[in-house]
Amino acid sequence: MIRQDKLLRSLWCWLLLLPLVAVVIFPLAVMFLTALKPASEIYVYPARWLPQQWQWSNFSAMWTQTGFGHALLNSLLVSLSATVLTIAVSVPSAYALARLKFRGQGGYRQFLLVTQMISPVLLVVGLFKMAASIPWFDGSNMTDSRLSVVVAYGAFGIAFAVWMMSSYFETIPRDLEESAWLEGSGPVRTVLRVFLPLALPAMAVTALVTFVNAWNEFAVVYTLIRSTEKQTLTVLVTNMVAGQYVVQWELVMAAAICAVVPVAILFAWMQRYMVQGLTSGSVK
Numbered sequence: 001m002i003r004q005d006k007l008l009r010s011l012w013c014w015l016l017l018l019p020l021v022a023v024v025i026f027p028l029a030v031m032f033l034t035a036l037k038p039a040s041e042i043y044v045y046p047a048r049w050l051p052q053q054w055q056w057s058n059f060s061a062m063w064t065q066t067g068f069g070h071a072l073l074n075s076l077l078v079s080l081s082a083t084v085l086t087i088a089v090s091v092p093s094a095y096a097l098a099r100l101k102f103r104g105q106g107g108y109r110q111f112l113l114v115t116q117m118i119s120p121v122l123l124v125v126g127l128f129k130m131a132a133s134i135p136w137f138d139g140s141n142m143t144d145s146r147l148s149v150v151v152a153y154g155a156f157g158i159a160f161a162v163w164m165m166s167s168y169f170e171t172i173p174r175d176l177e178e179s180a181w182l183e184g185s186g187p188v189r190t191v192l193r194v195f196l197p198l199a200l201p202a203m204a205v206t207a208l209v210t211f212v213n214a215w216n217e218f219a220v221v222y223t224l225i226r227s228t229e230k231q232t233l234t235v236l237v238t239n240m241v242a243g244q245y246v247v248q249w250e251l252v253m254a255a256a257i258c259a260v261v262p263v264a265i266l267f268a269w270m271q272r273y274m275v276q277g278l279t280s281g282s283v284k
Helices: 002-035 057-066 068-099 105-115 120-133 146-169 174-182 187-198 200-216 219-224 233-239 249-269 271-279
Strands: none
Touching (some): 057 068, 068 146, 120 146, 146 200, 146 219, 187 200, 219 233, 233 249, 249 271
């Protein structure tokens, strides 16, 4: 009887969620079906949802014609580097904000929230001038360097990461650290052995959000990166549409689908950490 009630409750939940699931899946389904159509079927009227000729070769043609592999590696390199930089700087800052009390602490938290209201688009001109004024090893500047993009992404993500992780760090009881201190553990060892394992869910969620933001960002990388071999996926897909006399939509949709796959895999892999970090406390 209890199992039937749970089954009925699950059925009602899925029926209520079905419209939302349809809204989320519909654009992805259109992208996928368009990527499998030949060019002659895209502009037909009336439009057909399903392709009459399933052309899987669009994905291989997109990969070879657009240099998708280089852009994919650039996006992975930039996004992972920005995530590591953000987490490395934010964890000590969030720990200090959660454990140490100082004058103006509340105002500093509000400042971190206010910075999230500033769009990166408003700062691209200033970022470009700063990158152009910093000398690089080969005698040029940092306007065409992936490092400048990584630093910019890290700067944009640190404020959110500190605010998010400090809120979670405050839920971890001080008694755990004090017990470790009484047993002879030093402050650094206590943080590494006791505190950080408990804070892993919050760090995982923050890293995931930072990675996705860096993966999807367009304005900063489009401004700072000029060479084709250093462009990321967002710039690649945009260049396949912007300024083209004839847009090959089947290749554009294939590139968009392939760009979504790594993020979807990452979400599926880190789903349990994300749910745990958003809903649970530190002591069970």
